[in-house]
Amino acid sequence: MENLDGSILEAPKIVVPPPGPKSKEILKMQEEMETSALNYPKYFEIAIKEAKGSTIIDVDDNVYIDWFAGVAVVNLGHRNPEIVKALKDQIEKYWHFVEVPSEVRVNFLKALRETLNFDSKILFTTTGADAVEAAIKIARWNTGKRLILAFDNAYHGITAGTLGFTTYPPAKKFQPYYDNNVITIPYPYEYRCPFKDCLNEILSLVEHEVRTHDVAGILVEPVQGEGGYIVPPKGFLKGLREIADKYGSLLIVDEIQSGVGRTGKMWAYEWEGIVPDLVTIAKGIGEGIPLSLVAYKRDLDKLPQAFHLGTYRGNPLGLAVGKATIEYIKSHGILERVVSLGDYAKKKFNEIMEDNYKGSFDVRGLGFMIGVEFSDAKKNPASDFVKGMIKGLLRNGVIMYKAGLYNNVLRFMAPLTIPKELLYRGLEVFEEVLKRSVFSFQ
Known part of the structure; x- marks a missing residue:
């Protein structure tokens, strides 16, 4: 029986309908002490005791199938034994200094660069948003241009800098001041596309804007994440690559959510066979230990000393885990597994x-x-229905979350190592909850 990540194969197991009494008590304490800006406890009314592989155990001893993975972060499962070993080995040596060389740093750099299809240099950052800001700085520094072309419904972070490029409306409403040197174009969202020829008409708009403005970089998610797991039509990334080359702009691919094997390629841009100029990387590369970076073409390495600083860049624990993650994906055939099981799940x-x-x-x-x-x-978004589905799934032992401009998309982002039995069982729960939910909606 396959169990790559040590999941609890008996999941789901609901002992007390969530939220149970112990979870309620801890949720109340959190609410009293933490900010009112908390989001996820409003959807997942549980308090976690333990996590194993693709399963979560709450303090009331309920066991859940995890289709959330900490927002597509724990790609290889919670407490994956090989990742835990790498973490323990490094923690016995050291866990913080600065950017001076070390074996763990150099070994990670070698492993990461081997996954990329271009001769790269690496700049470590602290978060995904920080990686995006650094990539924008590199593009502007190298081209001498200031404008960035981004896409509607994009999510690149919610710092004051990245909010200019994050066009996902719910993220912008709390901060009216941000980098406004941005041109926005519709993303080829075929389900809701206003154009007859979604791909070519949008590429024509991109070319017009890049041709008529000083565009330093085209910033794009190869698959939109928070925007609703939107896969663009084939040819989109190739078209952007050609436009960037034609007009002297740089192509910045944001792989923060789509990277590290999540789409069945190490990097989602590989599906179109393109070579980006810059790639932003975070989330799954550190398996929950904060690690982020920008990989960029060697000929862009004209950066002055102290170009981009940060105390926690390149944390040794994250570097050790990052190398182990890359090795695990290669040695366990994870990419092939994700393609096969992903096709099954989508069908x-x-x-x-x-x-x-x-x-x-x-x-x-x-x-x-x-x-x-x-x-x-009539294609009006069923946002309340999706909210009800999230609650219904949780009560039946599956953790799943939403996305999309209208919060009407459920996204499957389970660990890439989820045992087949738990994938199949989760799909059964999904169908059962859907059957019960439609009566309250139709």
């Missing part, structure tokens, strides 16, 4: 929706980055 989601949902829907995705969009018969 199954489609079948379940066709059999049980009477409104309009769209199932899309690559690998373990699958979005299921819910709308009524």
Whole structure:
């Protein structure tokens, strides 16, 4: 029986309907002491005791199948034994200094660069948003241009800098001041595209803007994440690459959510065979230990000393885990597994929706980055329905979360190592909850 990550194979197991009494008590204490800006406890009303592989155990001893993975971070499962070993080995040596060389640093750099299809230099950062800001700085520094072309519904972070490029409206409403040297273009969102020829008309818009403005870089998610797990039509990234080359702009690919094997390639841009100028990397590369960076073409390495600083850049624990993550993906055939099981899951989601949902829907995705969009018969977003689905899934032992401009997309982002039995069982729970939920919606 396959169990790559040490999951609890008996999951899901609901002892006390969540939130149980112990979870309620801890949730109340958190609410009293932490900010009112908390988000996830409003959807996942549980307090975690332990996590193993692709399963979560709460303080009331309920066991859940994890299709959340800490927002696509714990790609190889919680407490994966090989990742734990790498972490323990490094913690016995040292866990913080600065950017002076060390074996763990150089070994990670070698392993990472081997996964990229271009001769790269690496700049370590502290978070995903910091990586995006650094990539923008590098593009502007090298080109002497100031404008960045970004896409509607994009999510690149919510710092004052990245909010200019994050066009996902819910993220912008709390901060009116941000980098406004930005041009925005529709993303080829085929389910809701206003154009007859979504791909070519959008590429024409991109070319017009890049041709008529001083665009330092085109910033793009190869698959939109928070925007709704939107997969662009084939040819989109190639088209952007050609436009960037034609007009002297740089192509910046944001792989923070789509990278580290989540789509069935190490980097999602590989599906189109392009070579980006810069790539932002975070989330899954550190398996929950904060690690982020920008990889960029060697000929862009004209950066002055102290160009981009940060106390926690290149943390040794993250570096050790990052190297172990890359090695694990290679040695355990994870990419092939993600393609195979991802295709199965997408097909199954489609079948379940066709059999049980009477409104309009769209199932899309690559690998373990699958979005299921819910709308009524007139394509109006079914946001409340999705909120109810999240609660219903949790009560039946599956942790799943939303995305999308209208919060009407459920996204499948399970660990890439999830045992097949738990994938199949989770799909059964999904169908059962959907069947019960449609009566309250139709």
